Amino acid sequence: MSAPTTTATAPPGAARPVRRRRGPFAKSLNRRYVITAYLFLLPAFAFFGLMFYLPIANMVSSSFRTGAQADVYAGMDNYTRAFEDAAVRNSFTVTVIFGVATTIGAIVIGLTLALLLNQKLRGRVVFRAALLVPYLTSVAIVGLLWRNILDPQLGILNRLLSDLGLPTQTWLNTHPLATVIGVTLWMTVGYTMVLFLAGLQGIPEEYYEAATVDGAGPWQRFWRITLPLLAPTTLFVSVMAVINGLQAFGQAYIITGGGPAGRTDLYIFHVFNVAFTSRDFGYASALSFLLFLVIVIFTVVQLRVGRRGEVQY
Amino acid sequence: MRSAPNPLARTASYTFLILVCAVTVVPLLYMGALSLQTEAETLAANPVLWPESPQWGNYAELFERAPFGNFIVNSLIVAGGITLAHLVFDPLVGYVFAKFRFPLRNTLFIALLATMMIPLFVRMIPLYVMMSNLGWLDTHQALIVPFLMDAFGIFLMRQFIQPIPDDLIHAARIDGASELRIYARVILPQVKPALAVLGLFTFVHQWNEFLWPLVATSSEEMRTIPVGLALFKQEYFTLWHLTAAGSVILFVPTVLIFLFSQRYFVRGITLSGLK
Numbered sequence: 001m002s003a004p005t006t007t008a009t010a011p012p013g014a015a016r017p018v019r020r021r022r023g024p025f026a027k028s029l030n031r032r033y034v035i036t037a038y039l040f041l042l043p044a045f046a047f048f049g050l051m052f053y054l055p056i057a058n059m060v061s062s063s064f065r066t067g068a069q070a071d072v073y074a075g076m077d078n079y080t081r082a083f084e085d086a087a088v089r090n091s092f093t094v095t096v097i098f099g100v101a102t103t104i105g106a107i108v109i110g111l112t113l114a115l116l117l118n119q120k121l122r123g124r125v126v127f128r129a130a131l132l133v134p135y136l137t138s139v140a141i142v143g144l145l146w147r148n149i150l151d152p153q154l155g156i157l158n159r160l161l162s163d164l165g166l167p168t169q170t171w172l173n174t175h176p177l178a179t180v181i182g183v184t185l186w187m188t189v190g191y192t193m194v195l196f197l198a199g200l201q202g203i204p205e206e207y208y209e210a211a212t213v214d215g216a217g218p219w220q221r222f223w224r225i226t227l228p229l230l231a232p233t234t235l236f237v238s239v240m241a242v243i244n245g246l247q248a249f250g251q252a253y254i255i256t257g258g259g260p261a262g263r264t265d266l267y268i269f270h271v272f273n274v275a276f277t278s279r280d281f282g283y284a285s286a287l288s289f290l291l292f293l294v295i296v297i298f299t300v301v302q303l304r305v306g307r308r309g310e311v312q313y
Numbered sequence: 314m315r316s317a318p319n320p321l322a323r324t325a326s327y328t329f330l331i332l333v334c335a336v337t338v339v340p341l342l343y344m345g346a347l348s349l350q351t352e353a354e355t356l357a358a359n360p361v362l363w364p365e366s367p368q369w370g371n372y373a374e375l376f377e378r379a380p381f382g383n384f385i386v387n388s389l390i391v392a393g394g395i396t397l398a399h400l401v402f403d404p405l406v407g408y409v410f411a412k413f414r415f416p417l418r419n420t421l422f423i424a425l426l427a428t429m430m431i432p433l434f435v436r437m438i439p440l441y442v443m444m445s446n447l448g449w450l451d452t453h454q455a456l457i458v459p460f461l462m463d464a465f466g467i468f469l470m471r472q473f474i475q476p477i478p479d480d481l482i483h484a485a486r487i488d489g490a491s492e493l494r495i496y497a498r499v500i501l502p503q504v505k506p507a508l509a510v511l512g513l514f515t516f517v518h519q520w521n522e523f524l525w526p527l528v529a530t531s532s533e534e535m536r537t538i539p540v541g542l543a544l545f546k547q548e549y550f551t552l553w554h555l556t557a558a559g560s561v562i563l564f565v566p567t568v569l570i571f572l573f574s575q576r577y578f579v580r581g582i583t584l585s586g587l588k
Binding site for chain 1: 327329334343356405413414416430433441443461517523546553585
């Protein structure tokens with residue numbers, strides 16, 4: 001076992017020059033403290049091993065199996081089947097559209113709201129709270145509430161539209177995916193707004209003053225100062241939004257049931273049905289693993305590209 | 314914070330913000346109104362905004378139609394239990410990684426952080442099989458045990474514990490305090506605000522959790538509020554007033570927590586940007 005984090009491997013009591021090192025335990029790699037550390041970590045080892053690493057190993061292993069108990073070895077069958085499965089392909093496309101649209105929406109709307117709230121306005125705290133309130137709701141509430149509001153017969157939205165003289169819609173039939181995306185944004189933009197607000201407050205006021213003195217207009221200041229200096233926040237928001245968007249489930253389960261005709265068949269909803277309706281754990285495991293790979297690749301690429309775009313002034 | 318340049322821009326900002334706030338808040342108020350309507354009012358061809366006379370009895374009726382008391386107790390046990398576990402374990406593990414030196418520390422820390430990349434859906438099927446083999450499906454354990462600790466919570470606590478001066482720990486050790494006592498009496502009191510943020514976030518998140526309780530419970534009595542509500546809707550799909558009443562019950566605790574701790578809450582969201 002190597003001890004990369006320490007330099008003190010001398011036997012206890014061996015004479016050596018006194019050196020100042022960091023940490024209260026630096027005088028020696030005292031065996032007692034090492035034992036204490038491991039004892040304190042024991043529950044964590046057990047937990048993360050049994051509840052994270054073991055399940056992943058089990059999932060990968062059952063993705064190569066088939067049968068009701070996922071106990072018959074099937075080689076790559078589940079994976080080849082996934083690539084030929086039209087329903088999976090549809091579900092994947094739907095989910096990517098959903099993930100990209102909710103990400104772009106979260107950035108554009110969240111940033112706009114943050115910019116507005118970053119001015120000296122009365123009642124900022126009240127506005128912030130009001131914008132954040134939907135984020136506190138469970139997806140169960142969001143789903144049920146909007147199903148009611150959007151209902152073509154008894155929903156309040158169509159009544160509002162017709163009172164205003166606007167055409168009514170059967171939202172979930174004509175534009176199901178766009179509607180579900182809108183509902184999701186309703187729930188999440190407050191969260192993004194708070195993140196952007198924190199990012200904006202980290203930009204020193206002097207930069208704007210200097211730019212104004214140099215004759216930069218508001219538009220120029222936004223493109224040349226705000227946006228580049230917000231890049232780390234934007235990167236974080238986009239990574240989180242993509243990750244969350246690709247694994248959305250409740251919206252499909254509660255609002256649309258994946259329909260009409262699979263147009264809102266979000267990937268995890270599809271996997272859920274393969275696993276718990278068709279009871280095909282092997283295939284469902286393979287499908288989960290594929291999405292997991294996609295998310296990991298997406299995240300790595302986003303971080304690579306995003307980091308390259310960062311600037312320092 | 315930037316000052317609004319001119320009165321016109323200021324008015325435009327206010328108008329826009331008020332409109333967006335109306336979009337976020339009014340649907341939730343409408344949910345409250347819906348919960349007080351009669352069944353006829355909810356089904357009227359011309360939707361009613363406010364009930365003629367508020368039907369507070371809807372809330373009582375909800376408890377008669379479904380074991381809603383059970384849902385509430387289950388949600389409290391599950392969200393409360395998980396929150397308590399996080400408050401016990403996350404700072405302890407964070408403390409060890411912040412202040413102890415031991416072989417493989419960095420490797421173990423990276424292995425821990427890596428679990429943040431593992432979403433619930435990846436664990437869903439294998440955990441279901443595991444719980445089934447343990448005979449735990451449809452029990453509180455199945456809902457609590459897979460979420461006892463959280464890598465992000467540990468990371469957060471480590472960030473907060475690291476700046477605590479080592480001399481404090483030293484002094485306590487010289488005074489002969491046990492390691493567990495040092496943790497409880499020296500470290501924990503220094504990070505109370507961080508613990509508050511961790512506790513609030515964990516509770517609200519778990520209170521609202523939908524997917525895992527849906528997967529891991531099968532009997533009506535074991536459902537948490539979000540799952541109970543969604544399945545209630547499937548069963549009684551025309552009883553909108555009762556569905557809305559249930560939604561209000563699910564929503565009110567989180568909104569109260571938020572209103573009384575908005576500062577902590579916003580700080581918590583900002584901290585999630587530390588990832």
